[in-house]
Amino acid sequence: MLNxxxxxxxxxxxxxxxxxxxxxxxxxxxxxxxxxxxSLCVTMLGVISLWTGILKVGEKAGLIDWLAGKMTPVLRxxxxxxxxxxxxxxxxxxxxxxxxxGLGWAATPAGLKAMEELAGLEEERRxxxxxxxxxxxxxxxxCTFLIINISSLQLIPVNMIAYRTQYGSRSPAAIVxxxxxxxxxxxxxxxxxxxxxxxxxxxxx
Numbered sequence: 001m002l003n004x005x006x007x008x009x010x011x012x013x014x015x016x017x018x019x020x021x022x023x024x025x026x027x028x029x030x031x032x033x034x035x036x037x038x039s040l041c042v043t044m045l046g047v048i049s050l051w052t053g054i055l056k057v058g059e060k061a062g063l064i065d066w067l068a069g070k071m072t073p074v075l076r077x078x079x080x081x082x083x084x085x086x087x088x089x090x091x092x093x094x095x096x097x098x099x100x101x102g103l104g105w106a107a108t109p110a111g112l113k114a115m116e117e118l119a120g121l122e123e124e125r126r127x128x129x130x131x132x133x134x135x136x137x138x139x140x141x142x143c144t145f146l147i148i149n150i151s152s153l154q155l156i157p158v159n160m161i162a163y164r165t166q167y168g169s170r171s172p173a174a175i176v177x178x179x180x181x182x183x184x185x186x187x188x189x190x191x192x193x194x195x196x197x198x199x200x201x202x203x204x205x
Contacts, residue, residue: 043166044159048105055098055106068093078148078191079141088117092145099152102159111149118142140201144194151190154183 017026058064071093075082082088091114098107122139133139138146157179164172 040163040166044162052103052106055101055103059094064094064097065090067097071096078144078194081141082118082121086117086121088114088121088141091117095145095149096152099149100155102154102156104159107149107152111145114145115142118145140198144198147190147194148187151186152183153187154179 014023014026017023055064068090072089074096075089075092076084079089079092091110094110095107095114098104098110118139118141121141122133126135155176157175160175160179161172164175
């Protein structure tokens with residue numbers, strides 16, 4: 001759907017430029033934007049390499065496992081249905097830690113692995129007939145994880161700082177305070193929503 005939308009916007013812009021004699025300006029804008037896109041990609045590649053490397057060093061040093069262990073009370077609160085010691089807990093913790101640090105690209109692999117483990121957990125529940133959802137449906141833990149992931153609290157919005165630096169901001173890190181406030185509110189609302197839906201689900205049984 002987005003592909004069609006972008007194609008329509010580009011085509012509409014070109015068609016609008018033809019009657020007004022602005023075809024040259026459109027061509028210049030396209031070439032300029034293409035150059036900026038390449039420059040931005042190079043900048044982001046450096047940022048991604050740096051922070052992903054730091055995350056990998058932390059993982060090798062045992063820091064990630066230590067932080068994941070410290071997050072056990074949070075995980076038990078958000079995902080009471082996941083058994084203690086289940087592999088999904090570690091992947092969820094790594095995903096949340098990466099998102100809090102603003103490393104969305106590093107959070108994605110852990111998020112995919114967490115979803116795989118949650119799918120396997122639901123398959124085990126189906127075999128035991130323990131309140132499992134149908135095969136084509138997402139479990140409660142999957143929905144909660146997705147909502148928390150989307151609304152994720154960020155302490156260091158690395159992407160936004162890099163974008164602001166690339167486009168000449170005088171104070172790229174000025175976004176940190178507003179980002180923390182906005183993501184804290186969104187995360188709080190997400191957690192509240194998940195808890196209310198869980199309570200509603202239990203009361204409806």
